[in-house]
Structures are given as C-alpha cells and as structure tokens.
Amino acid sequence: MAKKRVVTTTINGDTHEFLCQPRQTLLETLRDVLGLTGTKEGCSNGNCGACTVHLNGRPVDSCLVLGVEVEGAEIRTIEGVACGSHLDEVQEAFLEGAALQCGICTPGFIMQTESLLDENPNPTEDEIRFYLAGNLCRCTGYDKIVRSVQCAAEKRQTANVGDH
Amino acid sequence: MAEREVTWGPRGSHTLIGKEVSRIDGVEKASGAAKYTNDMNQPGTLFARLLTCTHAKAKVTRLNVDKAKAIAGVHTVYLFKDIGENAECNYDGELVAAVAAETADIAEDGVRAIEVAYEVLPHVVDEQDLEAARAAKRLKYDDDGKEVPLVDRTVGDPDKAIADADVVHTGYYGIHTISHMCLEPHGAHCTWDESGDGPKLTARHSTQAVSTTGPQFASQFGLDASDVRVICNYIGGGFGSKFAADIWGWAAAQMSKDTGRPVRLMLDRATELKTPGTRPSGFANVTVAATKDGKITAWKSHHWGTNGPQGGTIDGNQMPYVFDPPNKHVVSQGIATDCGPNRAWRAPNHPQLCAITDTALTDLAAKLNMSPVDLYKANLDQLDDTAKENSKLYAAELDRAAELMEWEKKWHAHGKGGNGPVKRGLGVALHRWGGQSVKCSSEVRIFADGGAQASIGSQDLGTGTRTVIAMVLAETCGLPLEKVKARLGSNEYVYGNPSGGSITVGSVTGATRRAALEATGILFDKVAEKYKVDAKTLSLGDEAVWSDKKKVCSWKDACRLIGPEPITATGPSPVADGLTSKLVGGVQMADVSVDTETGVIRINRMVAVQDCGLVINEKTAKSQVYGGLIMGIAYATNEERIMDNNSGRYINADMETYKLPRIGDIGELIVEFYQPDSEYNRGVVGLGEPPVISTGAAIANAVANATGVRVPVLPMTPKRVLDALAQA
Numbered sequence: 001m002a003k004k005r006v007v008t009t010t011i012n013g014d015t016h017e018f019l020c021q022p023r024q025t026l027l028e029t030l031r032d033v034l035g036l037t038g039t040k041e042g043c044s045n046g047n048c049g050a051c052t053v054h055l056n057g058r059p060v061d062s063c064l065v066l067g068v069e070v071e072g073a074e075i076r077t078i079e080g081v082a083c084g085s086h087l088d089e090v091q092e093a094f095l096e097g098a099a100l101q102c103g104i105c106t107p108g109f110i111m112q113t114e115s116l117l118d119e120n121p122n123p124t125e126d127e128i129r130f131y132l133a134g135n136l137c138r139c140t141g142y143d144k145i146v147r148s149v150q151c152a153a154e155k156r157q158t159a160n161v162g163d164h
Numbered sequence: 165m166a167e168r169e170v171t172w173g174p175r176g177s178h179t180l181i182g183k184e185v186s187r188i189d190g191v192e193k194a195s196g197a198a199k200y201t202n203d204m205n206q207p208g209t210l211f212a213r214l215l216t217c218t219h220a221k222a223k224v225t226r227l228n229v230d231k232a233k234a235i236a237g238v239h240t241v242y243l244f245k246d247i248g249e250n251a252e253c254n255y256d257g258e259l260v261a262a263v264a265a266e267t268a269d270i271a272e273d274g275v276r277a278i279e280v281a282y283e284v285l286p287h288v289v290d291e292q293d294l295e296a297a298r299a300a301k302r303l304k305y306d307d308d309g310k311e312v313p314l315v316d317r318t319v320g321d322p323d324k325a326i327a328d329a330d331v332v333h334t335g336y337y338g339i340h341t342i343s344h345m346c347l348e349p350h351g352a353h354c355t356w357d358e359s360g361d362g363p364k365l366t367a368r369h370s371t372q373a374v375s376t377t378g379p380q381f382a383s384q385f386g387l388d389a390s391d392v393r394v395i396c397n398y399i400g401g402g403f404g405s406k407f408a409a410d411i412w413g414w415a416a417a418q419m420s421k422d423t424g425r426p427v428r429l430m431l432d433r434a435t436e437l438k439t440p441g442t443r444p445s446g447f448a449n450v451t452v453a454a455t456k457d458g459k460i461t462a463w464k465s466h467h468w469g470t471n472g473p474q475g476g477t478i479d480g481n482q483m484p485y486v487f488d489p490p491n492k493h494v495v496s497q498g499i500a501t502d503c504g505p506n507r508a509w510r511a512p513n514h515p516q517l518c519a520i521t522d523t524a525l526t527d528l529a530a531k532l533n534m535s536p537v538d539l540y541k542a543n544l545d546q547l548d549d550t551a552k553e554n555s556k557l558y559a560a561e562l563d564r565a566a567e568l569m570e571w572e573k574k575w576h577a578h579g580k581g582g583n584g585p586v587k588r589g590l591g592v593a594l595h596r597w598g599g600q601s602v603k604c605s606s607e608v609r610i611f612a613d614g615g616a617q618a619s620i621g622s623q624d625l626g627t628g629t630r631t632v633i634a635m636v637l638a639e640t641c642g643l644p645l646e647k648v649k650a651r652l653g654s655n656e657y658v659y660g661n662p663s664g665g666s667i668t669v670g671s672v673t674g675a676t677r678r679a680a681l682e683a684t685g686i687l688f689d690k691v692a693e694k695y696k697v698d699a700k701t702l703s704l705g706d707e708a709v710w711s712d713k714k715k716v717c718s719w720k721d722a723c724r725l726i727g728p729e730p731i732t733a734t735g736p737s738p739v740a741d742g743l744t745s746k747l748v749g750g751v752q753m754a755d756v757s758v759d760t761e762t763g764v765i766r767i768n769r770m771v772a773v774q775d776c777g778l779v780i781n782e783k784t785a786k787s788q789v790y791g792g793l794i795m796g797i798a799y800a801t802n803e804e805r806i807m808d809n810n811s812g813r814y815i816n817a818d819m820e821t822y823k824l825p826r827i828g829d830i831g832e833l834i835v836e837f838y839q840p841d842s843e844y845n846r847g848v849v850g851l852g853e854p855p856v857i858s859t860g861a862a863i864a865n866a867v868a869n870a871t872g873v874r875v876p877v878l879p880m881t882p883k884r885v886l887d888a889l890a891q892a
Contacts, residue, residue: 038196102626103193141790
C-alpha cells in the first residue's frame with residue numbers, strides 16, 4: 001500500500017492539513033477523513049452529481065477528484081454555504097420552494113446552483129436545465145428545483161441591487 | 165377530565181392544517197447537517213465492501229478468504245455463502261462475502277483478495293419470452309408436472325360477450341422490470357457494545373420501518389428486542405424496498421460484534437440496483453369488447469412476467485384495473501428467472517396493471533372513434549369492488565384534469581398528431597389506492613415551561629412525516645410551528661407503523677391529534693380549576709387559552725400549572741372517529757411530442773388531479789405528486805433493468821446506463837388536489853403511492869394518440885418507438 005500523503009488545502013475558508021492515501025477520492029476524504037458528510041455519495045462514478053463541491057471556484061464531482069489533487073486548492077462544500085443556521089438565498093429558495101424531499105441530492109444541486117448563479121446571475125429556464133443536467137434526483141420534482149433556482153436568482157439580484 | 169371532541173374542526177378554522185408549510189427538517193437537509201446512515205462515521209468505524217456473485221446461477225466451489233484477512237487494515241470477513249450447503253447463488257449480484265477494514269479502499273483490496281470459484285449452471289433471465297420459459301420448464305406446475313397458471317379466473321361468459329360485441333380490440337402490452345434505485349443505498353451502521361446498561365446493538369439503519377426492524381436484529385442474534393436500538397433520522401429513498409433488517413444489516417451487526425468496532429455496510433451502486441428488490445414485469449395479450457356507445461362488455465387477458473426466482477408476476481386477481489366488465493377471463497403465469505428478487509415498489513402491482521388495462525382501453529376507444537375520456541365516463545358504473553365508491557369522484561376529476569390539460573382544445577383523433585416528423589398527442593389514465601391508517605401510537609408531552617413534544621417510532625422518508633406531526637401538535641395546542649417538537653427516527657419512542665402502503669400520514673396525524681386533544685384536555689382541567697371557568701368552554705389559539713372568545717390566560721401561564729411531571733398522553737391509530745379514512749382515486753393526463761425520426765418522446769405537459777381526503781400539508785403533499793409524476797415519466801420513457809440473455813447478468817446496473825430522467829427531460833407538471841368539502845370531511849387518507857400509478861399509461865396513450873401506433877412495451881425507449889413505427 002502506498003504511503004499516506006500530507007495534503008494542505010483550504011476548505012470553506014479554513015486551512016486544513018490532512019493525511020490521505022493517493023488513491024482516496026476527494027469525496028471519501030471529505031466524508032470519512034474530515035467528517036464533512038454534507039457532501040453526499042450517490043454513484044461514485046460521476047453520473048449523479050450528489051457529491052458536487054467547488055474546486056478553485058469550479059463545480060466538480062468530488063468522486064472524480066483524488067484527495068491528493070487538492071493540495072493548495074480552495075474547496076467549498078455545502079457546509080460552507082450557510083452561515084450557522086442562516087441559510088443563503090439558494091438554500092432558502094430550495095426549502096421554501098419544496099425542492100427537496102429525501103434530501104440526499106440536495107447538497108449537490110445547491111452547490112451546482114451556486115456555481116450557475118456565480119457564472120450567470122440571471123439564467124433562463126433552459127440555461128438552468130442545461131446547467132443542472134448532471135444532477136440526479138429520484139424523488140422530488142425537478143420542476144420545483146427549476147422554480148427554486150429562478151427564485152434564488154431573483155432574490156440574489158434584489159439583494160445585490162440593495163447592496164449598491 | 166375535560167374531553168375535547170375528536171374532530172379536525174371546521175374547514176377553514178386552522179392556522180396550519182391545510183396550508184402550504186415548509187418542511188421543518190429543511191434547514192438540516194439544505195445545509196448538509198442532516199446525517200443519513202451512509203454519513204455515520206463515528207470514531208473507530210470500519211468500512212465494509214462486498215463480494216457478489218457474477219453469474220446468474222452458480223454454485224460456489226471454492227472460497228478462500230485467508231489472503232483477504234492477511235491484508236493490513238482488514239479486520240474481518242463475513243460469509244453470506246460458503247461451499248457446501250449454502251453454496252448456491254441464484255442471481256447476478258447475490259451477496260457472497262463482506263470485508264470490513266479501516267478504510268473502504270482497504271476493504272476493496274480485501275474483496276479482491278478473496279479467492280472464489282463457481283460451477284456455472286444454466287440460467288434463464290428472459291422475462292418476456294413465454295415459449296422460452298416453457299421450454300426451460302420455468303413456469304408453475306402441479307404435482308403431476310402439468311403446467312398450471314397462477315390465476316385462471318372466469319366471470320360471466322366472455323366468449324359469448326365478445327362474439328356479440330359491436331367492437332372488439334385485441335392487442336399486446338407490457339412493462340419491464342425496474343429497480344428502486346434509492347439514491348442512498350440500503351445499509352446499516354452497527355455498533356455492538358455489551359459494556360453498559362444500554363442496548364447491546366445500535367443499528368443506524370436506512371429503513372422505512374424503525375419500530376419493526378429491531379426484533380429482526382434481535383432474533384438473529386438471540387437478543388431481547390429491548391437490547392436493540394434502531395435509529396433512522398434521515399433516509400435517502402426507500403420506495404418500498406427498505407422494510408427489513410436484511411442480511412447485510414445482520415452482517416454489519418455480526419462484524420461489529422466480532423471486531424468490537426462500529427461497522428458501516430452500505431451496498432455499492434451496482435449491488436443496490438441488482439440485489440435489494442425490483443418491480444415485477446408483465447406482458448399481456450388482451451382482448452376487450454364493447455358496445456358501439458363504448459360500454460365495455462368483456463375482457464380477456466393472458467399475462468406473464470417475472471418477479472425473480474419465486475416465479476411470480478403482477479397480480480392477476482386485480483386485472484383488469486379499476487374497470488370491471490361483467491364478463492372476463494384472466495390468466496396469469498409467472499416465470500421463475502435467475503434474476504434478482506422483487507420487493508414492494510411504490511404502489512405494488514398498480515402501475516403495471518394500469519399500464520396494461522388503460523392502454524388497451526384507449527386503443528378500444530380509438531377503434532370506436534371515441535375520446536378515451538368519454539369511454540371512461542361511459543363505464544364509471546362498472547368499477548371493481550374497491551373503486552366503485554369512486555364513480556362520481558372520477559367523473560369530477562376527469563373534468564377537472566381535462567380543463568387543466570385543455571383537452572377539448574388539443575384533442576384530435578387517433579394518429580392525427582400532425583404532418584411533420586414530430587407528432588403530438590394526448591393520453592389519459594386513472595387509478596385507485598387504499599391509504600388507510602394502521603396501528604400506530606403517538607406520545608404527546610406538555611411541559612411546565614410551555615414546551616410540547618410528540619414522539620413516534622416512525623420515520624420521515626422525505627414525505628414530510630416529521631412536519632405533519634408537528635403541524636397537528638401545534639394546531640391542537642394553538643402554538644406556532646416552531647414552538648413544538650416532533651421526534652421520530654428511533655425505536656425508543658412509542659410504536660410507529662412501517663411506512664409503506666401510503667398509510668403513514670393518516671396513522672401519525674390521527675394518533676397525534678388524539679394524544680394532543682387528550683393532553684390539552686388535562687391542561688384544561690387545571691386551567692378551569694385555577695381560573696374558575698368551565699373546562700368545556702375552553703379552546704386554544706394564538707398561544708393562549710380562551711373561554712368563549714375571551715382570553716383566560718396565556719399558554720405559558722396555563723403550562724405553569726402542570727408542575728414537574730409533564731402531562732403525557734398517548735394517542736392510538738386507527739380509530740373510527742372520522743379523523744382518517746381510506747380509498748383514493750386520481751386521474752392523470754399527458755401531452756407529449758414524439759419525434760418519429762429519432763424515436764425520442766418529449767413531455768410537454770402532465771396533469772395530475774388527485775384526491776386524498778383532508779390535506780394536512782399542501783406543500784409536502786404536492787411534492788409527493790410531483791415525485792410520482794417524475795417516477796412515472798422515468799418508467800414510461802427510459803427506466804428499465806436490462807438483463808443479458810447470454811451472460812445472465814444485469815448489464816446496466818449503474819447511474820449512467822440505468823436511464824432516469826434528468827432535469828431537462830421533464831415538461832410542465834400541473835398538480836391539483838381534488839378537495840371539495842366532501843373530501844375534507846372524509847379525514848386524512850394516504851397519498852404517497854397513487855400518483856405514480858397512472859403516469860406510465862397516460863404517457864403511452866399520448867404516444868399512441870400522436871402517432872397512431874401503439875408502442876406496446878414500457879419503457880418506450882427510442883428504439884422501441886422506432887421499431888413500433890417501422891412495424892406499423
């Protein structure tokens with residue numbers, strides 16, 4: 001077995017140093033080494049998006065990234081989105097819009113939506129459906145997810161206008 | 165004690181019940197704080213990985229785990245199979261061994277190091293080819309070896325009715341096996357600890373049955389039921405497949421006992437698709453006859469299919485579905501295949517029965533040059549024993565669904581879906597379900613500091629169980645939702661029913677309402693004594709106690725009268741007091757476009773009009789219907805288990821090739837509850853399963869209406885659509 005490596009990275013704004021095996025995925029490292037289980041495991045082969053996190057500002061399936069690859073990187077996970085129990089606009093919109101039922105796919109959808117709205121603050125419905133096509137939900141209603149993303153975009157834009 | 169009348173109160177009198185309320189566990193789920201079984205990683209937890217059989221039918225001839233056990237970090241190996249008596253494997257994916265190790269990767273090393281060999285035996289995995297099954301002797305036989313059907317039922321004289329009919333339609337229909345595909349796989353995190361006074365085994369188990377799996381763990385290990393604690397606060401999907409402790413749960417417990425460490429054993433994705441259950445298939449030859457004004461006079465069907473090694477298929481006793489013509493002959497045959505076994509799948513039997521019945525009826529309507537809506541209406545006086553009370557309800561729901569679909573405006577005759585390559589059409593189907601509440605308790609406590617809590621050994625599958633319990637408690641106590649607690653997810657609470665059969669909302673809300681009324685009745689006695697008012701005049705609302713619209717005291721002041729021992733009341737379910745009842749209908753309509761050059765079906769609009777008696781939480785209830793529609797779109801258009809006849813293996817057991825709809829594949833979904841006062845007055849009826857039943861048939865019928873060609877077998881993949889068009 002290969003030796004464990006020391007990896008230093010920033011996760012949700014805090015510096016973390018941890019040991020992981022070269023073959024361990026970022027998903028496994030987050031969940032089972034660092035205890036950040038908000039990032040969910042769905043398929044472990046990049047088909048469901050449940051494990052989506054941000055790597056240097058871009059959304060990735062963390063099951064397709066190795067833990068050792070994130071040396072020096074900035075990671076954002078679902079645990080870094082809310083401020084305490086104060087949800088951000090996307091989380092709030094998912095909750096109010098009933099865009100979650102069992103909730104296993106929800107962290108992945110929210111992380112993907114955060115990226116979408118960072119890139120494109122005012123997406124069309126088609127753009128939402130295209131951007132979220134890699135995320136799989138088995139039980140909710142994709143329809144409600146689309147409506148919630150639209151609602152979050154509106155809320156965020158209103159908030160930004162208010163900031164200026 | 166002041167007895168409070170056991171009712172839901174007049175419609176419109178509520179602050180919470182019937183409103184759209186966001187789920188109370190939403191913050192935990194949206195922030196990543198919610199811990200599912202697959203998230204359990206207490207210090208010292210070992211991770212398990214599985215060795216599964218790679219053949220459809222085989223005997224284990226060699227199984228050596230020495231090399232696996234020798235790997236540093238591997239702690240134990242558990243055998244589900246062994247050479248000798250327990251050597252036979254009956255399907256691809258059947259569990260052979262589990263390895264528990266310090267990390268999942270090391271456990272996988274262990275699995276790879278296991279030396280296993282099989283004697284491969286002949287297999288049958290084809291569930292559609294009845295003649296092949298007959299040749300392979302995979303049907304049911306009597307003691308003399310004569311082939312016998314599972315069901316052979318005749319009512320009236322169907323042959324004469326068919327001979328006398330104005331119109332007769334004959335067709336072939338079918339629906340393939342699907343898996344549950346829970347996003348959180350089956351599994352358990354088990355901790356064995358005999359050191360203290362607590363339970364010896366704690367199973368954090370991904371389960372739909374918190375209160376009933378404990379005894380299954382206990383009996384396996386010779387423990388008292390009270391020695392097993394089962395915990396499930398969050399579950400990532402079950403759909404009918406997570407009721408048992410299961411052999412992998414036992415394995416996790418045994419490995420924890422053997423190692424003295426917690427063990428987490430979750431099925432991997434492929435095994436999740438192959439092993440813990442599927443929905444049975446059915447394929448049918450149907451003849452249906454009617455008078456020229458659309459009254460169905462006879463039904464004949466012969467269907468077959470598989471539910472795996474048991475040799476069953478969909479229930480022939482319920483064929484045809486909902487409609488019950490006076491003359492019928494139904495034959496069903498099951499094929500014993502070397503495929504994974506079945507389990508209850510959201511509304512067992514009903515989606516398949518509907519996909520065979522309502523498709524044949526739509527084709528009959530086309531032959532009569534009738535709209536299927538008119539054909540249905542012409543037969544609402546001949547419904548089966550379960551559905552016959554729904555006659556008026558179906559008529560109203562058909563009308564309302566037609567309005568929402570703009571049916572009259574869009575409807576065209578069979579096959580007149582346009583001249584271009586993309587054809588558009590409409591379809592309809594309807595369903596029934598029971599949804600009656602069952603044995604369940606709720607314990608309500610009111611504390612001196614004003615706190616109120618309801619606890620039940622139930623589980624929230626994402627359906628909003630926790631939220632409806634809290635809503636009922638808050639409504640009954642006159643408190644805001646955030647000031648009450650709803651506890652579930654542990655078998656240390658009073659007994660809660662397993663969540664299957666759409667029975668949970670009625671069971672838990674009925675029990676909670678009864679308990680909360682009793683508890684507040686006790687509180688009223690204390691208030692009456694202290695404030696010298698008649699307890700019978702008291703009511704609760706706005707965090708206060710009222711007597712004939714005059715405020716007596718605040719809720720907090722009232723609770724101060726309680727003292728150190730909280731008021732505790734336990735409410736039962738079911739009780740015939742009008743809080744709950746049974747039987748729902750439901751109508752769905754589909755508007756689809758079919759690209760006749762690619763075979764791709766697009767959903768333009770789905771309409772679901774659903775009744776479920778009194779709706780407790782319209783927001784979470786609607787989510788159930790949306791979810792049902794999407795699962796229906798899945799099994800109608802793409803989702804299926806694909807077995808390879810040569811290898812006998814389940815070849816699409818992953819999320820790439822087991823095709824589920826994505827967010828771009830769902831059109832406009834319109835959901836409406838049918839809830840006139842008559843529905844409200846029925847009390848609560850379960851909802852989880854019915855919305856998935858008629859979706860497949862409605863979509864299939866829309867495709868037939870668009871193209872004029874019946875795509876006979878679901879899912880209607882592009883290939884099946886193109887094949888049907890080519891053969892037309």
